[in-house]
Structure formats: structure tokens, C-alpha cells
Amino acid sequence: MNILKRARIRYILHRHAIAHGLWLEIVDHLSLLQGLTAVEKAHLRELTTLFLYEKNFIGAQGFQLTDYMRVGIAVQTCLCILEIGLSCLSGWTDVIVYRGPFRVSRDTADAVGVVHHQDHVLSGESWSRGPIVLSWADVEQDMQQSPRNVVIHEIAHKLDALNGTTNGYPPLHYGMSVSEWTEVMSQAYEALNHSLEYQYNSGLDPYAAHSPAEFFAVVSEVFFCHPERLDSQFPEVYRQLQLYYRQDPKRRLHAASRMI
Template identity: 35%
Template sequence: MVETIIVFLIIGLIITGILVSPILTKQRINRFKHRPFPPLWNAIIENNLPIYPRLSPDERRRLQGHIQVFLAEKQFIGCKGLQVTEEMKLTIAAVACLLLLNERGEYFPKLRSILIYPSIYIVNETVATGDYVVEERRVARLGESWSKDQVILSWEQVQQDTRNWSDGHNVVLHEFAHQLDQEDGKAEGVPILPRKSDYPIWARVMTEEYQQLCSDVQRGIKSVIDNYGATNPAEFFAVATETFFEKPQQLLKQHPSLYELLQRYYQLDPVQWV
């Protein structure tokens, strides 16, 4: 009797959608990608993503398809009383899906939920300050990426970043670059690359550029790449991605090898959008 009740409960949950996997099948992905894109959505993205009108017609079409899949797969959760709106979902999805225009066929597969705070949020962080000494601190955050299933964002910061597209700072690009990096379970500045032969080239260029940034920071030399990229290789990849999309001309001029590496990986040339 108990087993029968459990079976009916499971069936009921499946019908209501609670146990349905958020990862879509290839057939459903194609169906979402080829749906007509609502004019209102297009208007919202044009208003909130400065580079959107500069994309080629093919890039816009592909981005629209990816946005529809992304919105179907991921759930958005408001925190601290924030009511999530269509504008919030579309803005975040549009920026995140720029990273998918290389048609890699995956939609941040480990990601299930995007948590949105109204502004800066506070977390408790445990830090080792010495041998056998651990200190708990309260730290302000604008965003973070979890390797398992979540990205957390400050909506205030998302708005600031989209309004100031060319300043080289973008929390959505940054955290979703971490998602790409974390797909293999590790955050080390090396996303999954198309071919095995790509890894030695990636390692050489990224190591050289990371070490150069670390040296520049130590010597007080200003770089187009934000100093935060010198934290570790994972942060360097995320910051380099921000720079690639927001300051492509400067990155190409000052770090041509890095620009060309990211251009091959993302299959995009943002210089053409300037």
C-alpha cells in the first residue's frame, strides 16, 4: 500500500514538472532554438545589451535561439525579496549566451539555477590565516559561480555592467566563464577544448599571459586586463573573457596572442562589433 502511494506521488510530481530534468533533449533544444523570437524580447535585449545591434544578422539569430534554450533549461530565483522579472531573465541570458555562439552544443550543463540578489550580498567565508588557524569573515560579493549547480548575481551590478559595456568589467561574463571552466569539475583556467591538440597551445599562451599580468601587477604597470586576473589561472581566464568581449581592440593591440586564442575558442571576433 505504501509503495503504491509513493508511486502515485512520484507520477504526480513528474506531471507537475518537479522531477523533470532541466537538461533538454537535442530534439527539444532544436525546437526551442527555432521558435519565433518575441518582438518584446528583442526590444528588451536591444535596450539592455549595447552590442546587440552590432552583431551580424546570423549572430543575432543564433543568440536568440540560445537564449530561448537557456530560459527553458535554467530557473531564476530572486533573493532578499527580489521579484525576478522578464527583463532580468532576458538580460542575463543574452549576456551569458554570447559565450555559446561558438555552437559548442552545451548550455552550461551543470548549471540549474541563477540566484539574483538586488545588490551586493554578504556571505560567510572561512579563510586559513596560518597553521591550524581558521578565521571566518563576512565578505561582500557581486557574483559567484558554483561548480555544482548555481550562479549567483547582483542585479544592480548586472545593470551597471551592461550600461558600461566597454569598461572591461562584466559580472555575467565573468561568472559564466567560470561555468565553462568548471564543466570538467575543476576551476583551473582551462575549459573543455574542441581538440586534444588545442591544450598545449592553450597552456603555453595562457601561462605566458598570466605570468605577464602577475609581473605587471607586482611592478605597478597598468594593463588592459584587470589586476584581479592575477589572483589565479581560473580568475585570469574569467577576467580575460571580460576583456575580450568588452575591450577587444585594446586586447588585440596589447595581447594579440591571447586575443587570437580566445577568438578561436569563442569563434567570435568582437573587434567587428566596435
């Protein structure tokens, strides 16, 4: 990093620092962050500050956003990229937040070219080169130790889309094996579909079976929120995500439980 860039970052971190009380209020109560070391928390705070500076938070339909909401969303986002860097989230600006679940209308053409109009109610969505859109009611619920996490889900889609297509195959880091990733993820995806067919509870949200992209987004949620569950049910998937996110949330949780 050149000197000018470093100076700019230092300026932003100083000028736009997150209020200490607000930071503690969020970080101390977010179970996702349990077990982070003081150094990791400091790094997370810097990334969160830079993310808040770079992105434009917009309350939809007159919804008034507070600093608690902005920081709450930003900190969960930055946990995902804590070890892979903020540059993974460049190329888009807007974070649009609705008060609650929001309705979208889409026209889709089927195989024979007939266009179908569909209405969906969503808690979040991610546009490949556009904003992420979130329901605050869902984000807030997820912050109270929920089995799911809409922010992580949408950020996983953003990371997935970095190589041009959202297909459950994000650009892998140097040293990671493409064939191993593909084999592990495909096998687990097929196993999930198989278990749903036979009504066997795999422990994963059935929504993961919708497509490989949704599978990646859902296992990313479980990786951060319930790492032990993912590791016991899909250990190879856990290992691939550990390599991808360069984090080990299961080890973190163990460390946190030893401190209690």
C-alpha cells in the same frame, strides 16, 4: 540531433518565445551585441529562449525578477556560448539574483590548519556544480557599456569548471593546442603579475592576477567587451580566446562601425 529532440526544441522555441518588443529593447541597446549578423542574432535568440526554459531564475531575499532582467542575463550568457553550444551550460539549474551586491561568509583553513572566518561582498559568484549568483545592480550597470561584465565573468568560470577544476584551463576544442594555450595564458598571467609588481598599468583589472582562474574570467570579459584592447595588449591571449569561443568580437565591432 534526433527527430524527437528537434521537435521538442521547436516546441519550446514556439511555446516560450521571447516577446519581440522586449527582445529588441535589450538587443538594440546592448553594445556587446553590436555587429552580430541577422543570422547570429536569430541563433542567439533561440539559445536565449532555451536557456530561459532550462534554468530556474530565483530572486533572492524577496527580490522580484522581471522578464527584462531574465532576458538581459540570459542573452549575455548565451553570447558566450553562441558558437560552442548550450550543452556547455548543462549540469546546473539555478540562477540566483540579488538586488545588489551580496555578502557571503566563508571559513577557510590555512596551511597549518587554522580556520579563518571571512566576510566578502560580491557582485557575482559561480559554484562549480551549483548555481550562478548575480547582483542585478551590477548586471544592469554592465549592460550600460561598462568596462567589466559580471555575467560573462561567472559564465567563464562555469566553462572553466567543465573539466572538473576551475583553474583557467577549460576543456579545449578539437584542433586547439593544449601546450599553446598553457604557454600563452601562463606567460600573460606572469606578465600581468610582473606589471602589477612594478605598478605598470597593463589595462587589465588587477583582480585577474588573483589566480589563473580569475585571469581566464577577466580576459573573457575584456574579449567580449573591449576586444581591441585585449588584442593590442595581449594578442596571443586574444587569439586563444578566439579559438576557444569561436568568435571574433573585434571583427564584429569593425563591421558595426562601418555600418554607422
